Amino acid sequence: MCSISCARTSYIDLKANRIHLNAPSVSAAGVRNVIQLFAVALGAASLAACAQSSVVTQKSELSVASRQASLEHNRTTSFVTNRRVAITKKHTPYKNAAETQVASHGLASFYTEGTQTASGERFDTRELTAAHRTLPFGTRLRVTNVTTGRSVTVRVNDRGPFVRGRVVDVSHAAAETLGMVGGGIAKVKLDVVQ
Numbered sequence: 327m328c329s330i331s332c333a334r335t336s337y338i339d340l341k342a343n344r345i346h347l348n349a350p351s352v353s354a355a356g357v358r359n360v361i362q363l364f365a366v367a368l369g370a371a372s373l374a375a376c377a378q379s380s381v382v383t384q385k386s387e388l389s390v391a392s393r394q395a396s397l398e399h400n401r402t403t404s405f406v407t408n409r410r411v412a413i414t415k416k417h418t419p420y421k422n423a424a425e426t427q428v429a430s431h432g433l434a435s436f437y438t439e440g441t442q443t444a445s446g447e448r449f450d451t452r453e454l455t456a457a458h459r460t461l462p463f464g465t466r467l468r469v470t471n472v473t474t475g476r477s478v479t480v481r482v483n484d485r486g487p488f489v490r491g492r493v494v495d496v497s498h499a500a501a502e503t504l505g506m507v508g509g510g511i512a513k514v515k516l517d518v519v520q
Contacts, residue, residue, distance in 0.1 A: 432493030434469060434514040436501030443484035451498040454478060457486035458494055466519035469496060471504045471512045478503040479519055 437457070440449045445463040449455075456467060461482045470477035478500050487495040494516060496504070506512035 430493055430516045431472070432514065432516075433491055433511050434471075434494045434496055434504070434506065435487055435489065435492050435511045436496045436498055436506065437486075438498045440484075445483045447483050449484070449497075453497055454480045454500045454503070455483045456480040456494050456496045456500065457484035458482045459485060459487075461518070467494070468517040468519050469494060469500065469504060470515045470517070471506060472515055473513060474505045476504050 438451045443449050443455070443457075456469065458465070458467065461467065463483055465482040466479055467482055468477055468479050478496075480496055480500050484495070487493070492511070494514065498507070501507050504512060504514070
């Protein structure tokens with residue numbers, strides 16, 4: 327390997343692409359080797375700096391990520407420990423019978439088939455019961471046949487009727503009292519009793 331003394335002067339003639347040296351002991355090949363060695367050393371130093379910077383960056387990213395995970399864990403922990411339980415009210419889609427005092431009008435029909443009602447009771451055609459879409463189970467309902475003037479008080483224990491335009495389905499016993507068994511349907515007026 328050649329060593330270049332600082333006392334000797336050298337210059338590079340860029341226009342002629344030649345290297346001129348004042349010292350006869352240093353050849354152009356030697357200078358070229360030194361420059362290549364310098365370039366290799368500079369490149370290696372740059373790569374080492376980049377690699378170290380990458381490691382530092384990864385370490386800092388890891389520390390940031392671990393800090394964020396720690397903060398997230400603390401938030402989750404505090405959320406769990408400070409969580410309040412909401413008290414839910416049971417959803418009742420049917421109106422209160424006391425609020426439904428308004429009379430309604432429409433068609434009534436009767437039914438004789440079925441073994442169990444929507445309330446869970448066993449269906450009995452001999453009882454004075456009825457099916458209504460919205461009234462709560464157990465509501466007492468006075469059904470009046472508008473044509474004959476006959477009326478009967480029934481207890482709501484089922485859901486229905488599911489035929490468009492009808493407001494109530496009554497049991498066979500209630501239909502006999504209203505005088506509507508022959509026709510199957512009747513115009514009625516409904517009043518909530520209790």
